[in-house]
Amino acid sequence: MNDPVRISQNTFESDGFLVVRGLRNRTFCSRARAEVCEQLEPLLGPAEFEADVGYPGAPKGRAEEGGMTPRRLLSAYARFSRLRGLAVAEDVGELLRGLGLGEQPMLSQGHHNCVMTKHPGYSSATLWHQDVRYWRFDRPELVSMWLALGDENVKNGALRVIPGSHLLSLDRGRLDAELFLRPELEENKVLIREAVPVELAAGDVLFFHSRLFHAAGKNRSSDVKLSAVFTYHAADNLPIPETRSAIYPSIPVR
Numbered sequence: 407m408n409d410p411v412r413i414s415q416n417t418f419e420s421d422g423f424l425v426v427r428g429l430r431n432r433t434f435c436s437r438a439r440a441e442v443c444e445q446l447e448p449l450l451g452p453a454e455f456e457a458d459v460g461y462p463g464a465p466k467g468r469a470e471e472g473g474m475t476p477r478r479l480l481s482a483y484a485r486f487s488r489l490r491g492l493a494v495a496e497d498v499g500e501l502l503r504g505l506g507l508g509e510q511p512m513l514s515q516g517h518h519n520c521v522m523t524k525h526p527g528y529s530s531a532t533l534w535h536q537d538v539r540y541w542r543f544d545r546p547e548l549v550s551m552w553l554a555l556g557d558e559n560v561k562n563g564a565l566r567v568i569p570g571s572h573l574l575s576l577d578r579g580r581l582d583a584e585l586f587l588r589p590e591l592e593e594n595k596v597l598i599r600e601a602v603p604v605e606l607a608a609g610d611v612l613f614f615h616s617r618l619f620h621a622a623g624k625n626r627s628s629d630v631k632l633s634a635v636f637t638y639h640a641a642d643n644l645p646i647p648e649t650r651s652a653i654y655p656s657i658p659v660r
């Protein structure tokens with residue numbers, strides 16, 4: 407009855423997310439952070455810029471002030487050795503198996519697989535969305551792991567999630583052209599009022615379902631916020647051939 411694994415599974419099934427405190431210690435995080443910072447200045451690609459995302463508050467083009475602020479360092483698995491180890495680690499595999507990804511969870515190299523770099527000054531807000539909106543798999547049942555490399559709070563743009571929203575089937579009209587929730591609709595306002603912030607300390611991990619609605623604010627602190635994000639699928643839940651989801655082979659987790 408009080409089995410912590412069972413409790414975690416139940417929480418994840420009903421809420422669509424689970425926070426595991428202290429999955430990695432502060433030493434791991436500061437070393438991983440140092441590796442990331444070495445590639446931030448000077449910036450090494452591949453990267454995505456604030457100007458590319460088109461989110462509210464983002465500079466309109468790369469040539470505008472702040473337009474070249476990096477937003478995501480891509481291909482994290484290939485280029486950061488500590489994060490590569492974490493992404494396929496045995497304890498991560500065990501957690502993912504418990505969250506319903508079957509005996510052999512697989513790491514997708516095509517989605518997330520990045521370090522989110524939310525800079526003060528030019529960071530934009532991310533509106534309410536489900537990650538699966540542009541992902542193409544047999545089933546929309548993927549799980550992302552978000553590791554805080556430093557503390558995350560409302561001030562520096564922590565994620566907010568709507569518990570249980572991964573179970574909703576919303577009419578298409580409640581979403582805009584880009585599949586973000588339309589904030590002006592009364593029924594969406596009611597839904598958004600249920601949101602909770604996910605505040606994390608360095609080393610805490612958030613697991614969340616690919617259908618969970620989530621959003622995040624701008625970074626209003628004076629330090630860059632760094633979070634490593636990886637996405638997983640079950641071995642029998644395959645990417646649809648010739649889509650972006652199938653662009654690289656997935657990696658088995660230990």
Ligand SMILES: O=C(O)CCC(=O)C(=O)O
Pocket residue numbers: 522524530531532537563565620621622623
């Ligand atoms: O940190 C943020 O702004 C949220 C990023 C996010 O939700 C995403 O990339 O899917």
